[in-house]
Amino acid sequence: MINTSDFIEQLCEQGWYSQQQVIPGEWVTALADLCHKRTFLQAGIGQGIKNLINEAIRSDSISWIDASETDPAVKYYLSLVDEIQQLLNREFYLGLNGFEGHFSRYPQGAFYKPHYDCFAQDKRRAVTLIFYINQNWRPDNGGELCLHLPEGQKIIEPVAGSMVCFLSEQILHEVLPTHVERMALTGWFVRHQGQDYFYS
Template identity: 45%
Template sequence: MNQYPDSPLLQHIADDLAEQGWSLQSVFLSAELTEALADECRARAQAGQLAAASVGRGEGQAVREGIRGDRIQWLEPGQSPACDRYLALMDALRQELNRSLYLGLEDFECHFALYPPGAFYQKHLDRFRDDDRRSVSAVLYLNPSWLPQQGGALRLYLADGSARDIAPLGGSLVVFLSGEFPHEVLPAERERLSLTGWFRRRGDAPL
């Protein structure tokens, strides 16, 4: 496939969000860019640049491996060609979501997330109680040849009370409304890599 998804695919994500609040694209990113991003994540990990992720905000922020066990590093423009290409793609998706859904999304923040074997993230919402700027969550998976028996699924809790398990297959993307879908990361038998991010709006804008 092309390096970047075409406009109909971005529009399909917007349509899914409008209809059900979440979208799964099993083939979203090219194998070449997916591999380059995975290599970047591993290189940062080997250089000791990924830090244990924390939970909470402000004075309550702390590393609690009993809640989440991933190691992360935030992306910034200009760090690497692969990361810049991904950030440009996410900005194209941001513009499409604004065009189609009038969400008023102003920016996108994201980080690499590396889950060692056995690590997990307990059920949670992506929106903080005291900060509602995160509007849409987006998770891109970087794991080649992932098998169902290896675990590591994203378990998304749907409005009807059911749950959907999404395998972290390399090149796939899941997008969902941040304040409406509790979710968790199940333990995996192998290292699990992703780029996890949030499209944000102004804090004083209406929901």
């Protein structure tokens, strides 16, 4: 369960929010099992024809989620996404009208260097939403999400069931090298501006 009032207040005041134990254990298990069964592609940077694979910047693999998927775990995830989208649209005037999300797998040694989730030529991505599905995560596993904030770094461990949400344009962030396989569900609430875009 999301703490609605903390979510609204902190997203508004600091541009990011994180909370543990949002996804119950049984759904974490279902999502982690599903993640292991899916087909993954090496992730790229940029979009469309400019989507380049550059392992010096990121070394994870991704598996895009289709809104028409029928797996109960995916449906559960999309219902959470929907709940958060309604909350965001009710409380903030972001005009969000779409979502794109994927499973991501970071093999041992993988990382994602500091970046913003909003592309220079494409400002559609407004809010980033991440859920972690790493059971039995240990503090010495590495793989933390590091937010580079004006007041300093905020380190977030990718523990099972936790959630992070932030304004895509504002928060510079990175994934520190992981010492074990690390899995997440990463997505973006987007605002369409009446143009056609490529999906990477």
